[in-house]
Amino acid sequence: MGRYWRTLRRFWGTALATQLEYQLxxxxxxxxxxxxxxxxxxxxxxxxxxxxxxxxxxxxQALIVQGFYTVFDGMTTAWLRPNLGAIVTYVREGxxxxxxxxxxxxxxxxxxxxxxxxxxxxxxxxxxxxGWGAHQSGVVLTPVVxxxxxxxxxxxxxxxxxxxxxxxxxxxxxxKTWNATEVLRALLASGRYPxxxxxxxxxxxxxxxxxxxxxxxxxxxxxxxxxxxPLLALGFVLAGVFFAAARGFWLFALRHYTxxxx
Amino acid sequence: xxxxxxxxxIVRALLGSQYAHMLEYRAxxxxxxxxxVLPFIMxxxxxxxxxxxxxxxxxxxxxxxxxxxxxxxxxSVVWMVYAFEEDALLGRLSPYLLQPLHxxxxxxxxxxxxxxxxxxxxxxxxxxxxxxxxxxFWIPSLAGFLLAWLATWMAFAITFLLxxxxxxxxxxxxxxxxxxxxxxxxxxxxxGLLAPLTAFPPAVQEWVRxxxxxxxxxxxxxxxSGDPVNLAAGFAAQLAxxxxxxxxxxxxxxxxxxxxxxxGA
Numbered sequence: 001m002g003r004y005w006r007t008l009r010r011f012w013g014t015a016l017a018t019q020l021e022y023q024l025x026x027x028x029x030x031x032x033x034x035x036x037x038x039x040x041x042x043x044x045x046x047x048x049x050x051x052x053x054x055x056x057x058x059x060x061q062a063l064i065v066q067g068f069y070t071v072f073d074g075m076t077t078a079w080l081r082p083n084l085g086a087i088v089t090y091v092r093e094g095x096x097x098x099x100x101x102x103x104x105x106x107x108x109x110x111x112x113x114x115x116x117x118x119x120x121x122x123x124x125x126x127x128x129x130x131g132w133g134a135h136q137s138g139v140v141l142t143p144v145v146x147x148x149x150x151x152x153x154x155x156x157x158x159x160x161x162x163x164x165x166x167x168x169x170x171x172x173x174x175x176k177t178w179n180a181t182e183v184l185r186a187l188l189a190s191g192r193y194p195x196x197x198x199x200x201x202x203x204x205x206x207x208x209x210x211x212x213x214x215x216x217x218x219x220x221x222x223x224x225x226x227x228x229x230p231l232l233a234l235g236f237v238l239a240g241v242f243f244a245a246a247r248g249f250w251l252f253a254l255r256h257y258t259x260x261x262x
Numbered sequence: 263x264x265x266x267x268x269x270x271x272i273v274r275a276l277l278g279s280q281y282a283h284m285l286e287y288r289a290x291x292x293x294x295x296x297x298x299v300l301p302f303i304m305x306x307x308x309x310x311x312x313x314x315x316x317x318x319x320x321x322x323x324x325x326x327x328x329x330x331x332x333x334x335x336x337x338s339v340v341w342m343v344y345a346f347e348e349d350a351l352l353g354r355l356s357p358y359l360l361q362p363l364h365x366x367x368x369x370x371x372x373x374x375x376x377x378x379x380x381x382x383x384x385x386x387x388x389x390x391x392x393x394x395x396x397x398x399f400w401i402p403s404l405a406g407f408l409l410a411w412l413a414t415w416m417a418f419a420i421t422f423l424l425x426x427x428x429x430x431x432x433x434x435x436x437x438x439x440x441x442x443x444x445x446x447x448x449x450x451x452x453x454g455l456l457a458p459l460t461a462f463p464p465a466v467q468e469w470v471r472x473x474x475x476x477x478x479x480x481x482x483x484x485x486x487s488g489d490p491v492n493l494a495a496g497f498a499a500q501l502a503x504x505x506x507x508x509x510x511x512x513x514x515x516x517x518x519x520x521x522x523x524x525x526g527a
Contacts, residue, residue, distance in 0.1 A: 028440040032447060039451035046461045052312040174289050182297040190303045198306055 007104060008112055015082075015114040029118035033074075037125060040066060040192065047193075055197030060136040062194060064220040067130025069192045071123050071153070072160055072215050076185070078119025080161065083111055084168035085181065091171055096257065107250050111165065134223050148222050152232065155239045156215045160188075162242035163210070165250070172253040191216040211238050267364050276367065280375035291376060294339075295383035301332040302391070304456050318460045323489065325398035329391055330410075330483035331455055336384040337377050338418040338478060342369045343442040346429040359519060366426060366515070373422065402488055409493065410486035416500040417478045423507035424474065430511065433518030448473065454480025474503045 019026065044066055047054045054062055087110055090096035099109050134141070167181050187210055195203055195217040206212040214235045221227040284291065305328035308314055319327055346369065349355045358365040392399045402410065424445060432438045450456065452475040459467055459480045470476055481496040 022437065024435075025437055025440050028437075028444065032440075032443045035444065035447045039447055042462075042466075043451060043456055046316075046457055047307075047311050047313045049313065049316075054307075054311060054313075183293050183299075186297045186299050187303075189300060193307055197310060199310055202306055 004104070004108060011113055012115055016117055019117050026118060030121055033118065033122050033125065036073075037070060037122075037129075040070070044192075047197075055194045057194040057196065058137075060133050061220065061224060063133030064130045064137070064223055065194050065216045066192060067126045067128070067133055068153070068156075068216040068219050070126030070129060072126075072156065072188075072191070074119040074122025074124075074126055075157060075160065076119070076164075076188075077122060078116050079112075080164045081181075082114050082116045084164050086110070086113070087168050088171040091257075096172075100254070100257075106254065107165075107247065111161070130220070130223070137224060139223055139225070145223065145225065148227075148232070149219055152214070152219045152222050152227075152235060155235045156219060158239040159211050159214055159235075159242050162239070162246040165246040166242075169246070169250050169253045172257050188212055188215070194220070207234075208238075211235075211242075214238065266367075267362070268367065272363065273371075276371035277374060280368075280372040281378055282375075283372070284375040284379040288379060291379050292383045295336060295380055295387065298332055298335050298339075301328040301335070301455060304328060308457070313461070316461060317458050319458060319489070322395075322398040322400075323487065325395050326400060326487035327458055327483055327489065329388060329398065330486040331479050333384060333388065334410075334414050334417060334479050334482040334486065335455060336380055337414050338421055338482075339376075340373060340418065340421040340425050342373070342422060342425040343429050343432075343438050345369060345372070347432055347438050350432045355522075359522075366511075369426075370422065373418070400488065402486060406485065406488055410482055413482035413485045413496065413500065416497070416504065417482050420474050420500060420503045420507065421478055423504065423511050426511045427507065427514060430514040430518045433522050449475055449478065452476065453478045454483060471499075477503065 044062060045059075048059045048062070057065070087096075090099060090110070099106050102109060139145075163184060164181055167184050190198070190202075190206060191212040195206060195213045198206065203213075207214075218227060218231060218235060222232070305325065308317065308328075309324055314324070317324065346355075349358070355365065358368060425442065428438050428441050428445060431441065452459075452462075452470045452473065454476060459470065459476050462470065477496060477500045481491065481500070484491040485493070485496070
């Protein structure tokens with residue numbers, strides 16, 4: 001365990017050092033984050049107006065959802081895209097062989113090899129936005145609520161990671177699906193808005209099949225004090241199932257991986 | 263005889279080889295086609311929202327608008343910056359520069375090849391859409407279809423020129439994709455992909471009309487879906503943007519290539 005921890009610190013230390021060499025790039029990334037959030041808020045504001053709501057959520061409540069979406073978008077930029085997007089390259093260039101030979105779990109290696117610090121600014125902004133929305137909605141943050149929200153955010157992170165990983169792992173078969181994950185990214189964009197704003201069939205899809213609901217709407221409901229216990233339990237179950245599926249699929253994919261030389 | 267460095271034989275060889283190349287990656291292109299679902303998500307959101315009335319699109323017009331937006335996007339996607347950055351970084355650009363053909367034509371051909379490969383997938387997605395929303399089915403008139411096609415093609419030309427402009431900056435900085443992100447964001451919000459232009463407050467609309475973005479999705483989509491739209495003004499704006507960007511791209515490209523050869527390539 002200690003070995004994994006030390007390895008992780010090394011990985012991220014070097015990633016940070018590499019990134020800081022491109023200072024102009026960091027500035028451009030920060031500008032992009034600001035523009036993206038500004039645009040999202042403008043778009044969200046179009047749905048609201050005097051006496052208008054979005055699926056029964058008012059502006060401040062919808063801001064919490066948007067905030068959590070920004071958090072997970074930042075997580076995607078910081079962690080999922082740089083790591084899981086690279087799996088295709090390892091397969092194509094044959095360097096996956098080197099990863100498999102290392103005396104460390106290969107899923108750990110491909111999932112956590114690097115990170116992009118620019119995404120962290122989005123995570124912070126998103127948390128700020130969710131906090132602001134909660135404050136405006138008159139939420140009183142008790143320790144119980146805080147712990148539950150954090151737990152649900154972790155459940156959400158696990159679901160998001162497993163979904164990305166499942167799709168990214170298919171690149172072992174389809175070498176040139178550069179961005180199979182782009183489809184996922186497009187679908188995940190639905191999490192920007194409260195689940196209740198979608199028609200019933202989509203709501204079901206976004207809860208059970210592609211559990212976008214647990215990324216943003218459910219944590220927001222916890223914060224607003226109106227989440228039901230069965231729903232939270234379902235979140236835990238789904239996170240477990242998806243993570244187990246991701247792990248199983250990776251092991252299955254590796255059995256089918258014929259390396260560059262064989 | 264060559265026009266812009268092209269003659270019929272070159273065009274046929276370029277398009278043929280790029281189309282064959284794209285056909286090899288059908289799975290990838292199907293996935294890319296699928297990744298364009300955003301307009302459908304936005305459609306389901308808008309049609310259930312109280313704010314729908316302010317869009318000025320009633321009944322099936324909204325369904326048709328977003329389906330058209332999806333189709334226009336499918337046939338005006340440009341990923342030139344990414345391909346070019348890779349070619350420049352890996353040094354593949356140097357042999358292209360030696361050929362007596364402007365390297366940009368190669369990228370144009372590969373995009374056209376991709377559009378052809380994409381056609382069946384896009385048609386399939388449109389077919390599924392009509393199965394779910396049969397009341398939205400419509401067949402545009404021949405004239406309407408041709409005009410929409412032209413408008414989409416112009417949108418493709420503008421996007422391609424914008425990206426070429428950024429790609430030319432590759433000669434100075436290796437990180438053109440970061441700049442491309444800055445271009446993509448206003449495109450995403452103001453092109454009409456997520457909300458028809460009429461959804462925005464009048465002041466924003468007035469301002470956005472002076473940018474190229476509404477002519478990339480909103481205008482062609484309205485032509486295709488048969489909305490009343492000012493054809494002359496739309497096409498004039500598209501032409502104006504092409505006329506503005508084309509010389510800029512050529513000048514910047516030439517300066518870039520000179521700099522590139524100065525670096526020893």
